[in-house]
Amino acid sequence: MPRMPRPCGAGCGALSFLGFCLKRRIEIGILYSRSGSYQLVSDACRVGAMRAIADINADRDHGLELVPVERDPQSNADRYATLCEDIFRTSSARHVVGCVTSWSRKETIPVLEKAGGMLWYACPYEGFEANEHVVYMHACPNQHLVPLMAHVVPRFGANGFLLGSNYIWGWEMNRVARDLIADAGGKVLGERYLRIGETDVSRLIGEVRATRPSFILNNLIGTSSYAFLAAYRDLGAEDPAFSPQNCPVISCNLTEGELPAIGENGRGHLSVGPYFAPRPAAFASSFEASAYASVQVMADVLSRDPQAGPAEFSKAFAETRFSTRLGPIAIDAHTQHATLPVIIGRIADGYFEVVSRQDEVAPDPYLSRYDPAKTFGRPRLRVVS
Amino acid sequence: MTRIPRIPNLGGAKAFVLHRPHPTVQAITRQLSAIGLVTVDCWPELLPEVLAADFVFFDADLGFDEQFPWKPGEAPMPLVALIGSEAPGRIEWALSHKADAQLLKPVGNAGVYSALLIARQSFEARKHLAGEIAALRQRVAERQTIVRAVAALSKGTDDGRAYAQLRSLAMSWQISVEDAARRIVAMTSQDVADDDTTSEEGGSDQSHRA
Numbered sequence: 001m002p003r004m005p006r007p008c009g010a011g012c013g014a015l016s017f018l019g020f021c022l023k024r025r026i027e028i029g030i031l032y033s034r035s036g037s038y039q040l041v042s043d044a045c046r047v048g049a050m051r052a053i054a055d056i057n058a059d060r061d062h063g064l065e066l067v068p069v070e071r072d073p074q075s076n077a078d079r080y081a082t083l084c085e086d087i088f089r090t091s092s093a094r095h096v097v098g099c100v101t102s103w104s105r106k107e108t109i110p111v112l113e114k115a116g117g118m119l120w121y122a123c124p125y126e127g128f129e130a131n132e133h134v135v136y137m138h139a140c141p142n143q144h145l146v147p148l149m150a151h152v153v154p155r156f157g158a159n160g161f162l163l164g165s166n167y168i169w170g171w172e173m174n175r176v177a178r179d180l181i182a183d184a185g186g187k188v189l190g191e192r193y194l195r196i197g198e199t200d201v202s203r204l205i206g207e208v209r210a211t212r213p214s215f216i217l218n219n220l221i222g223t224s225s226y227a228f229l230a231a232y233r234d235l236g237a238e239d240p241a242f243s244p245q246n247c248p249v250i251s252c253n254l255t256e257g258e259l260p261a262i263g264e265n266g267r268g269h270l271s272v273g274p275y276f277a278p279r280p281a282a283f284a285s286s287f288e289a290s291a292y293a294s295v296q297v298m299a300d301v302l303s304r305d306p307q308a309g310p311a312e313f314s315k316a317f318a319e320t321r322f323s324t325r326l327g328p329i330a331i332d333a334h335t336q337h338a339t340l341p342v343i344i345g346r347i348a349d350g351y352f353e354v355v356s357r358q359d360e361v362a363p364d365p366y367l368s369r370y371d372p373a374k375t376f377g378r379p380r381l382r383v384v385s
Numbered sequence: 386m387t388r389i390p391r392i393p394n395l396g397g398a399k400a401f402v403l404h405r406p407h408p409t410v411q412a413i414t415r416q417l418s419a420i421g422l423v424t425v426d427c428w429p430e431l432l433p434e435v436l437a438a439d440f441v442f443f444d445a446d447l448g449f450d451e452q453f454p455w456k457p458g459e460a461p462m463p464l465v466a467l468i469g470s471e472a473p474g475r476i477e478w479a480l481s482h483k484a485d486a487q488l489l490k491p492v493g494n495a496g497v498y499s500a501l502l503i504a505r506q507s508f509e510a511r512k513h514l515a516g517e518i519a520a521l522r523q524r525v526a527e528r529q530t531i532v533r534a535v536a537a538l539s540k541g542t543d544d545g546r547a548y549a550q551l552r553s554l555a556m557s558w559q560i561s562v563e564d565a566a567r568r569i570v571a572m573t574s575q576d577v578a579d580d581d582t583t584s585e586e587g588g589s590d591q592s593h594r595a
Contacts, residue, residue, distance in 0.1 A: 113494060130419035131494045179391050335419045366498070368396025368421020 023065035024306055028053070028298070029087035029117075030068045031098025031108075036075020037197040037222035041287055042100050044257035045122050048283065048291030049097045056299050063303040066295070069093050073104065080104040081111050088115040094309075095120065095302075097294050101221070102126060102168045109133060116309060120294035122287060124253050124273070126172035127365040130335040132310050137294045137338050138286065139274055141176050142364040144252035147342045148272040149180045150375045151356060152250055157214025158186025163204065163228065164219035166193040173219045173252065176367070183372035189213045194220060199227035205235055212241060218251045225251075226258070229265040244268025255285035259350055266347040274340035275326055276352040282325060293324035293338075297331065330360075337363030395501060396421035398439040403427050403452060404467060405444070409492050413442060413467075416497035438462055440501060442488070445479040446470050458483045463508035465500045467492070485511070527563035534566035537573040 032046040053066045069091040073079035087093050097120040099105040105121055112119055112133035119134045127140040160181050164170020170193055178188050189211035192204055220228055236242040254271040275286035283289040301308050301316045318333035330339040342361045345352030400417050404410050405428045414424045445466040466484035486504035488496050539547035555565035
């Protein structure tokens with residue numbers, strides 16, 4: 001479709017020609033898998049990024065026209081780095097919105113460093129990273145796991161069973177959880193990992209039944225997570241000790257995008273995130289909202305300085321509060337992590353009902369400000385026999 | 386089950402970076418501040434406050450002994466060597482300071498966190514080992530005391546039974562065998578001294594009597 005020049009609005013930041021705005025074309029990379037075991041999450045992110053691109057392109061007052069350069073790694077961790085390299089080699093894009101798993105993010109970082117590129121990462125992750133070529137737009141542990149545990153321990157108890165898919169998200173989340181459980185005076189009753197995509201959960205269910213935890217921390221992803229929730233619902237039907245009211249499954253990455261795959265099996269369980277979709281909702285999930293906000297913030301800085309590199313972005317982060325569809329957002333210039341709301345939601349009938357909400361929680365990716373006494377109150381006294 | 390020691394929280398820890406002003410210092414400072422540490426840059430000398438630092442990063446390329454307020458190898462905190470040139474002499478010098486971890490220059494976007502954790506762990510392990518070796522050396526040095534204590538307790542009869550008695554005394558006093566031996570030797574010397582005094586007095590008595 002030919003691009004027609006439009007009358008130039010005041011302060012739109014676009015190039016002007018005879019009083020008409022010429023939107024500046026900027027290519028940006030989109031690196032989300034269109035198939036595979038975590039496709040629902042990936043699709044949600046992609047929808048958010050593409051919606052933001054469409055909205056910015058349709059906004060006559062915005063100086064940029066964003067052109068997506070899309071690649072599909074098909075949920076294969078080894079393809080992210082090569083496809084990211086391909087984006088940099090075959091286009092002028094230096095910004096990429098993409099990656100779902102931490103595995104793929106870590107694979108992509110060397111390519112970003114080499115090309116001077118930047119990844120806008122719209123998923124929750126396990127923390128303990130602050131690369132200046134990555135902007136972390138979803139929650140890190142002080143914005144998901146720590147507040148979720150602080151909510152759960154006083155209500156259900158401190159003894160946890162830890163589950164994860166067998167890669168860095170599960171390993172690191174469960175490592176932090178082990179420390180938190182110890183600080184809360186509880187015990188880790190089990191820690192088990194499944195290969196990504198594995199759906200045989202019978203042994204896990206047997207172990208949960210045998211150990212009777214106070215809660216289950218679910219760091220399984222995709223189809224493994226759906227299979228576990230389905231089998232756990234059957235267990236709860238047999239023994240009310242495993243109903244969501246008595247022993248909830250708690251997650252830091254479960255959103256509305258996956259509720260259709262989970263169905264009734266999720267009801268009553270808990271998740272935490274920076275956004276849960278109200279009804280009616282602007283966005284279907286926090287992944288979508290966060291990917292949308294990523295493109296908004298990127299375009300905001302690039303509309304003022306189209307050549308901005310990591311140094312200019314860092315300066316912009318230090319000086320600017322961004323108005324996004326997630327609400328006003330600050331990005332910490334030291335760590336490039338977003339300040340976000342922390343919302344705990346309980347799965348209801350196809351949506352999350354908000355259980356608690358804290359606004360503007362500053363990121364602390366290395367948990368360097370974590371204080372067990374503030375998180376769990378006075379240390380619990382234990383009976384010493 | 387032995388629990389793996391947890392990853393320490395480094396929030397609020399203080400790191401000194403001994404390096405001339407350079408992009409390397411900025412890269413390290415950026416990472417340290419993201420991890421939650423407070424950074425102090427110094428060159429060419431370390432400030433007196435360095436003695437209270439939790440970590441010291443030092444330049445292995447241009448560094449020299451006089452920069453440090455301690456003898457080579459005796460730093461009271463973990464050290465991280467910043468190595469640019471891999472000249473053997475410079476590595477040898479960095480080794481003489483017993484660096485607990487290293488970072489290769491140019492420093493990029495990562496590496497500082499693992500260097501901190503590795504330096505801290507190996508420093509603690511080294512300190513623990515040094516303490517253990519010092520304690521063992523002290524015990525070895527007490528071998529003669531143990532022989533003397535056993536001799537004193539056996540009074541020329543059964544050495545095996547005397548050693549068992551020494552151990553049982555150590556247990557009932559709740560001290561080490563070496564400390565118990567030292568106590569017995571001291572008591573025996575005291576007895577001997579008392580006997581000597583008595584015998585001297587006795588001698589003089591006898592002389593009086595004579």
